[in-house]
Amino acid sequence: MTEHAVEIASGERFEFGANWAQFLNVLDDKRIALAEQSLRTMLGVHDLQGRRFLDIGSGSGLFSLVARRLGATVHSFDYDPQSVACAAELKRRYYPGDPDWIVEQGSALDKDYLKTLGQWDIVYSWGVLHHTGAMWQALENVIPLVRQGGTLFIAIYNYQRVMTSMWTWVKRAYNRLPSGLRWLVLGPAMIRLWGPRTIHDLLRGKPFYTWRHYAEHSVRGMSAWRDVVDWVGGYPFEVAKPEEIFRFYRDREFVLWNMVTCGGRLGCNEFVFTRASHPNNTEK
Structure with missing residues (x-):
C-alpha cells in the first residue's frame, strides 16, 4: 500500500x-x-x-x-x-x-x-x-x-482566529467517518457555508442565483458543489x-x-x- x-x-x-x-x-x-x-x-x-x-x-x-x-x-x-x-x-x-x-x-x-x-x-x-x-x-x-x-x-x-480551529475539527471528523456517514458533517457544513447566501438570493427574488452562477462568481470556473466537498474534506x-x-x-x-x-x-x-x-x- x-x-x-x-x-x-x-x-x-x-x-x-x-x-x-x-x-x-x-x-x-x-x-x-x-x-x-x-x-x-x-x-x-x-x-x-x-x-x-x-x-x-x-x-x-x-x-x-x-x-x-x-x-x-x-x-x-x-x-x-x-x-x-x-x-x-x-x-x-x-x-x-x-x-x-x-x-x-x-x-x-x-x-x-x-x-x-x-x-x-x-x-x-x-x-x-x-x-x-x-x-x-x-x-x-x-x-x-x-x-x-x-x-x-x-x-x-x-x-x-476562531473559525480555523473549528474547520480543522470539521475536516478531521469528515475524513475519519465511514464514507456512508460523512453527510453528518457535510450537511451542517453546507448550511453554514451556503445558508446566508441562499437566503440573500431568495430575498432579492433570485433563488439560488449565486449557486447557479458559481463558475463566474468564483472567477476561476469552479463548481459550487465540488468546492464545498473540497473545502469540508480538505485535510491536512x-x-x-x-x-x-x-x-x-x-x-x-x-x-x-x-x-x-x-x-x-x-x-x-x-x-x-x-x-x-x-x-x-x-x-x-
Missing part, C-alpha cells in the same frame, strides 16, 4: 483526486475560458508563449490546460494519483501526445524529486501547499524551482496570515508583485511574487 493510500485509509487525508474527477464531468469551454482569464489577470499577461510553467499539485489539471492553451510548456504533478489521472485525461482530450505537456506523480515534500525538475519561468501552486501536512516546508521547497527573475504564484488558506489543513506569507518570501529575496486577499474571511489569499534576479540571490 502506498503512503498516499495509507493516509486515506487512516482518515489523515482527503481524496482530492476523486473529487476532481467528478469536476471534469461539468468542465466545459465556458469554465475553461473563465480559468484562463483569471490566470492572465493575476499574472498580468496576454499569453505565456515561450514560458515554462510548473503546476505543483495540479488537481483537476484545469490550470495546466489553461497554461498550455496560453502557449506555455507545462509540467504538471500531484501527490494524489487520481489527480494525476485527471490532468492526464485533460491532456488526452485537448493535447493528445503533446511533448510540451508532461503529467506525472510527485510530492512538494520530496526534495529528491523536486531536484529533477530544474527551474521554471512560472511556478504555480494554487490551494495546494497547505494540504501537504508540512506547509512551511513545502513553501520553502518550491523556492529553488523558480528561476531568478521568474514568477511564483501561490494561494494559501487564510488564518481566522494549515493556514497563514497574509503578512506571514509576505514576510516569508521577502526574507528569501522575493518581491510581491500582485496579491488578492479574501478580506479576512474564509478562503485563500493569492500571492504573485517575482524572484530577485541579482547575482547575490541565495536561499536562506
Whole structure:
C-alpha cells in the first residue's frame, strides 16, 4: 500500500483526486475560458508563449490546460494519483501526445524529486501547499524551482482566529467517518457555508442565483458543489496570515508583485511574487 493510500485509509487525508474527477464531468469551454482569464489577470499577461510553467499539485489539471492553451510548456504533478489521472485525461482530450505537456506523480515534500525538475519561468501552486501536512516546508521547497527573475504564484488558506480551529475539527471528523456517514458533517457544513447566501438570493427574488452562477462568481470556473466537498474534506489543513506569507518570501529575496486577499474571511489569499534576479540571490 502506498503512503498516499495509507493516509486515506487512516482518515489523515482527503481524496482530492476523486473529487476532481467528478469536476471534469461539468468542465466545459465556458469554465475553461473563465480559468484562463483569471490566470492572465493575476499574472498580468496576454499569453505565456515561450514560458515554462510548473503546476505543483495540479488537481483537476484545469490550470495546466489553461497554461498550455496560453502557449506555455507545462509540467504538471500531484501527490494524489487520481489527480494525476485527471490532468492526464485533460491532456488526452485537448493535447493528445503533446511533448510540451508532461503529467506525472510527485510530492512538494520530496526534495529528491523536486531536484529533477530544474527551474521554471512560472511556478504555480494554487490551494495546494497547505494540504501537504508540512506547509512551511513545502513553501520553502518550491523556492529553488523558480528561476531568478521568474514568477511564483501561490494561494494559501487564510488564518481566522476562531473559525480555523473549528474547520480543522470539521475536516478531521469528515475524513475519519465511514464514507456512508460523512453527510453528518457535510450537511451542517453546507448550511453554514451556503445558508446566508441562499437566503440573500431568495430575498432579492433570485433563488439560488449565486449557486447557479458559481463558475463566474468564483472567477476561476469552479463548481459550487465540488468546492464545498473540497473545502469540508480538505485535510491536512494549515493556514497563514497574509503578512506571514509576505514576510516569508521577502526574507528569501522575493518581491510581491500582485496579491488578492479574501478580506479576512474564509478562503485563500493569492500571492504573485517575482524572484530577485541579482547575482547575490541565495536561499536562506
